[in-house]
Amino acid sequence: MDLQDLNIREDLHLQNKGGSLVKPHACYTLSKDETLEFFRFIESVCFPDGFAANISRGVSYKEGKITGLKSHDYHILLQRIIPLGMRGFLEKDICDTLLQLGSFFRQLCSKTLRLDVLEKLEQQIVIVLCKLEMIFPPAFFDLMVHLAVHLPQQARLGGPVQFRWMFTGREQSLLWHYSMNWVVVK
Numbered sequence: 001m002d003l004q005d006l007n008i009r010e011d012l013h014l015q016n017k018g019g020s021l022v023k024p025h026a027c028y029t030l031s032k033d034e035t036l037e038f039f040r041f042i043e044s045v046c047f048p049d050g051f052a053a054n055i056s057r058g059v060s061y062k063e064g065k066i067t068g069l070k071s072h073d074y075h076i077l078l079q080r081i082i083p084l085g086m087r088g089f090l091e092k093d094i095c096d097t098l099l100q101l102g103s104f105f106r107q108l109c110s111k112t113l114r115l116d117v118l119e120k121l122e123q124q125i126v127i128v129l130c131k132l133e134m135i136f137p138p139a140f141f142d143l144m145v146h147l148a149v150h151l152p153q154q155a156r157l158g159g160p161v162q163f164r165w166m167f168t169g170r171e172q173s174l175l176w177h178y179s180m181n182w183v184v185v186k
Helices: 002-006 032-044 071-085 092-108 115-135 143-158 169-179
Strands: 015-017 020-022
Touching: 032 071, 071 092, 092 115, 092 143, 115 143
Parallel strands: none
Antiparallel strands: 015 020
8 A cells, every 4th residue: 555655666556356455466576386496496506515505405395485594695695596596587677686786795795805896886786776676665675775885885994894794703702791691590
């Protein structure tokens, strides 16, 4: 109903059929068969030792979800598997946008960064987010999606992200120590 009130995305407006409202299928969703086929694609992907965990372990056919992965595995999904795996299931403009988003994060997370590349990334992510706004409904865009705009600037100020996005063992133990609940229930 919000999309109708805002008078946007007419293809996603609720439709009155037989006295009940029906939500149309969005262009970015997969049918059950397509989801199963995408899961089979994920299971067929092999990586070199140490590059990524066995991502196929997180695939749940019963629930239709991918769960139980570590953050690095989700990065691999976003940067490499989803842009390629969605080809053939989604429209070309959606696949191209997902490919550009994956390329943005892959370049941003590289071991070496160049200032000219970071400047291009700052411009590209704005265009990619605008394309995503044309695909997904407004409810998709929260603060976390907007933060991608600031990542190239943060990389320019702080250097490569692999030194800042993870805590060392010492830092983790300190954070664990400070976050412990020292109250003893008797």
